[in-house]
Amino acid sequence: MSPDSAPAAQEPDIPAAHAPPPGLLALFLAFARMSLAGFGGVLVFARHAIVDQHRWMTAEEFNETFALCHFLPGPNIVNLSMVFGSRLRGIAGGVAAFTGLLLPPTLIMTVLAIIYARFGDVEVLRRILAGISCAAVGLLIAVVFRMMTPLLKRMDVVVIVLMLGVFVAIGVLRLPLQAVLLVAIPVSIGVTYVMRRKVAA
């Protein structure tokens, strides 16, 4: 068995490095603030606020919590708000963080939707949005590229084939997501299991 597996998950007591757990209002406000600062993604700001600014979690605890939220379905950062809030203050804390993260930007987004519905055909707005769209796609490509580099460096053929398979099935063939994942997830888990056993043997 590889020794790196099964990281110790128990950490019941709060170490001395922590700040005292925040109140519900403080949680709500902290998540509202990081959400409103988070242009183009909230993760960077969330980590900064939770780990560096408020010291509610250590860097390792944050990584573990985020990893959990990354492999669960749904928007990562939304999951993170619920898990993080509930770890500090129970379910009420989870709801406070969740609401803080979502309520203010949802209101802003609704206002923008109203503006768009009314002025979306105005030529200037269309041109500006077209320019922003191009840049936004560029940002997405950059994120994909950054996440891909560790996989490419390992030169793991099976992993790269899996990645390309999903890309082609969804991006080129436009197959429904559920169908693709129902096939791809078991295959990927099976392959990973077999490969780890080989490495361990």
Next chain:
Amino acid sequence: MNSESPIWALISTFGLMSLFAVGGAAAAVPEMHRIAVDVHHWMTEKQFADAYAIAQLSPGPNVLIVTLIGYAVAGIPGALAATLAMCLPTALLAYYVSRLLSRPSQSRWPALIQAALVPLSIGLMAASALILAQSTDRTFVALLLTAAVAVVASISRINPLWLLLAGGLLGFAGIV
């Protein structure tokens, strides 16, 4: 007109989609595009690209593109229904799983499953990029702008907001 059905269509669509959205909001974009543009005709290609741009430019989690889709379908109730349907079920799931996992003596399965999902989620995000690029980059200059932003954002730590604003300025000037 049945005023109830669009809301339920939004709730069931996004509630189900969120449960399959492994790898975050960006990975779910192709599916949102397929449902909103191809299946239900809630939006045109252009409207969807605009919604993506607005969601990127606005603060908050990028998943809130669903708020814009919901508004296009059924106004403010649609916006709220779509947002909650996309965010709440998986957040509750995450809460329960996190409580389960915080018990000691866990197996190596969580780590293994997580490793197995990484290539899939990156493949999904790459597919999002392709689909969005096909609907936005219709001219050579637009393609060039996308490529330039991709390169700059890959090699520097510049705040993404500046790149989005630069894109908006170029659009305003009528260059893109």
